Amino acid sequence: MKPYLSIENLTQRFPDGAGGELTVFEDASFGVEKGEFVVILGHSGCGKSTIMNILAGLAEPTSGGVIMDGVEVKGPSLDRGVVFQNYSLLPWLTTLKNVTFGVAARYPDWSKAKVEEHATKFLAMVGLEGDVIYRKPSQLSGGMRQRVSIARAFANHPKLLLLDEPFGALDALTRGTIQDELLKIWGQMEQTVFMITHDIDEAILLADRILLMTNGPQACVAESVEITIPRPRNRTEIVEHPNYYAIRNHLVQFLGKRSKELSGRTAVAGEINRPETVRIDKTEPQDDPEDTRPALVAVSN
Template sequence: MLVNSSPSINTRRTLQIQDVGMVFPTKRGPFVALRDINLEVQRGEFVTLIGHSGCGKSTLLNLVAGLTTPSSGILLLQERELTGPGPDRGVVFQNHSLLPWLSCLDNVLLAVERVFGEKEGKAQLRERALAALDLVGMSHAVAKRPQEISGGMKQRVGIARALAMEPKMLLMDEPFGALDALTRARLQDELMRIVATTGATVMMVTHDVDEAVLLSDRIVMMTNGPAATIGEVLRVDLPRPRARVALAENRDYVQYRKEVIDFLYTRHSHVEKAA
């Protein structure tokens, strides 16, 4: 563990969310989406946000991404206030958002050129993009366009594009939610390998309890909306690397899964209200 020369500075701390609230104006008046959000994420940590629909998971991720400005509170990335989007945060959505008229390589190059274009030559930029595609196992498809590859492959390219910017944080909003179960499992395994290789700091939104336990160092469980907040934070002390087949009968894994299910479906069960 690092020893800090100043007690006020945590050199491992990547993200700080302090007293954050989010209120949206509506025709019926202010809608309080989030309240009193306080969270720190350490460098290299994998944190998932989980909760029922409408609990503000994606809203919180959008705040970290800089796509939305908080109504109250402050967000700091490596001690600097977040005031908008930036290349220090790579974002991967459920929709891959690839440009259909560009090849996989050119889609990644767009991000690389934006971040490094002013200080590196074309050969270096291309090398960065190719390295990112190789990292996600897509070297064979650099010349293909999005419509020529599967949904899982598109998400791999989206992850490559985000990682190619060398962000301080990787933000993922249900990136595997639209995929079939087998593809989803393969990409979860791939993501664990990528994070182990790069040491990336990750915040991910998910509805899937098993996905959260498999991937996370900590699981942030949100209370129901409106006015949602952090209900509990569960630390997942499972050794890495993690193998899903072995974990299926792991006593600790089963207990972590039970704790999340108990929070979501016993203590914070979600009841859909009629309009």
């Protein structure tokens, strides 16, 4: 049984400018289940954004493919909503019009009033109400702009929501509040989300599963770490959870050391290169043989 979203043997090569080829990542394969929140973590240059663009249909992989809900991904589609790092709002439209623009494209047979009502509802869900929705993006703060972008994406009910470092350009405090908004709206919608980030704490707070990428070039998705912290999560409470620092340490170790060591590891021919599943759960008795692997013992000390 294939997962809801299946990424199969994705390889991306670019000309390196000297006649040769630069392999960004090779044979990346992983799956995302329906309703799952998956975050991908990795250093700059490992091809996270390229994977995101392929999933969005904005770029073509050199080889391999993406299958979502039994259909191959070819070109951009309304089934896959994207929130870009730089918000990508249309500056000549008001906040409300930026959202209705998307809704009207998704539901062409809705009346104008229904489209506006729907858009207003989703703007309210991210905390934008009243006069604010009639302002132009240039009159909004960075945080508010990203809320509009998130509302636009959620309002379209895409089968898959892609978030490309959505909070990268925001200050830490704003980031916190918008992460909360995102968790709240995600909780209500049961949306499948695939997100890129650089921020480990953000990844633990939001994700069901974190995919770890080795360093580029020739990067691959090496591990898939389950976040064994129950929902609903709250930024002040999850740090108290016994699994929090165990998972965090594992991630820091990976990004700090192992991402470099595992880099350039070539895939075995004919074998599907699935990431290794890692489950760290300190609330369970330690009888799972998987938990006794050396790498994990080292970090849980």
